[in-house]
Amino acid sequence: MPSRKALVLGGSGLTGGHCLDLLLQDDTWGQVSVLVRRPLSLTHPRLIQHQVRFDDLTEALAEIQVDDVFCCLGTTIKKAGSREAFYQVDYTYPVEIATLSLAGGATQFLLVSAMGANPDSSVFYNRVKGEVEQAIDPLGFRGFYIFRPSLLLGKRQERRPAEEIGQKLATGLSFGFVGPLKKYKPIEAKTVASAMVETARNQPFGKQIYRSHQIQAIYDQRVADDDVTQKK
Ligand SMILES: NC(=O)c1ccc[n+]([C@@H]2O[C@H](COP(=O)([O-])OP(=O)(O)OC[C@H]3O[C@@H](n4cnc5c(N)ncnc54)[C@H](OP(=O)(O)O)[C@@H]3O)[C@@H](O)[C@H]2O)c1
Structure with missing residues (x-):
């Protein structure tokens, strides 16, 4: 396969950080770009960091041509401060990001969604996850891969008591997550x-949807x- 270019969103986070590390160890990708609010203390000959304002991405993404977009962005209502945020x-x-990267030539979009994603859900978090999947689907990527993990395991810098x-x-x-319950089994973010x-x-x-046990x-x-x- 010719050398590909990747873009990582959420590279300072748990799942995105693992994505970055793995992509930088893999010769499939000759260039790995990351969009960040604050620079990462990570250097690598194939890594390009773009410090951007996420509420104005048009210019930044016009300059970045990539093949594969790894979207690991996310927050909590508590951290963001409101449902709107x-x-x-x-x-x-x-x-x-999906719209702009597709216009720039990206062919694959990988989205970390969540177990329970459903645009008709009465639970706000699940509804938003379902809506984002639904909005990206018709854009027309050659490959649109949705990952719906259960609770993510891994070491975080910040404390999240409920998740802990x-x-x-x-x-x-x-041992209890077997049979129909296997999709609820927590999963390492690195996995x-x-x-x-x-x-x-x-x-x-x-379009492919991967539930936690399939991941x-x-x-x-x-x-x-x-x-x-x-x-x-
Ligand atoms: N936690 C779970 O158990 C769980 C379970 C299922 C699915 N998920 C989903 O999986 C995805 C990844 O989760 P994670 O726990 O790996 O994420 P995380 O560690 O919380 O990292 C989130 C990333 O999003 C970025 N981000 C947050 N707010 C931002 C903002 N206002 N502007 C720009 N960037 C912002 C963060 O950047 P900064 O460092 O700049 O803040 C960080 O890089 C999320 O979509 C989450 O909803 C999580």
Whole structure:
């Protein structure tokens, strides 16, 4: 495959940070751009950081030509301060970035959504996640890959007490997430990032939705394939 160019959104966050690390270790991508509000303390010969204002992305994205967009943006209503501010990060920015990057030649868009995403949901968070999926779908990417993880596991810089309780409970009860409950099993953010990178490399056609257990399966297959390659 010729050398591809990636764009990462949310590179300072948990899932986006893992995406960045994995993309920079992978020769498939000859250039990895990241849009950030504040510079990252990360340097790499293939990494280009763009410090931008997210409420005015037109100019920045006009200068960045990429193939694959990894959208790991997100916030919480508490952190954002209001439902409107949450909506801007979880809906408006991803849709704008998708529209502008497609116009610039991007062919694949990978979106971290969430389990429960549904535009008709009565739960605001799930509704916004469903709406953002629904808005990007008709834009016409060659590949639009939606990842719907359950609770994300991983080390965060900030404290999120509700998620920490969820993580502890889920770790203790992990044996119970079988059969129809497997889609609820919490998942490492690194596993999600790895499945995203693997999917971008495989380039399936059209819209694909990956639920949490399917994300885990992509990752497990990748690890198994690597083991076979190493043993040869
Ligand atoms: N947490 C969970 O358990 C969970 C479960 C399922 C799905 N999800 C979804 O998965 C996605 C990734 O989650 P995560 O926990 O990996 O994310 P995260 O660690 O909270 O990182 C969020 C990223 O979004 C950026 N961001 C937030 N507000 C912004 C703003 N106003 N302008 C520009 N950038 C902004 C942050 O940049 P700064 O560093 O500049 O703030 C950061 O890079 C999100 O869409 C989330 O809803 C999360």
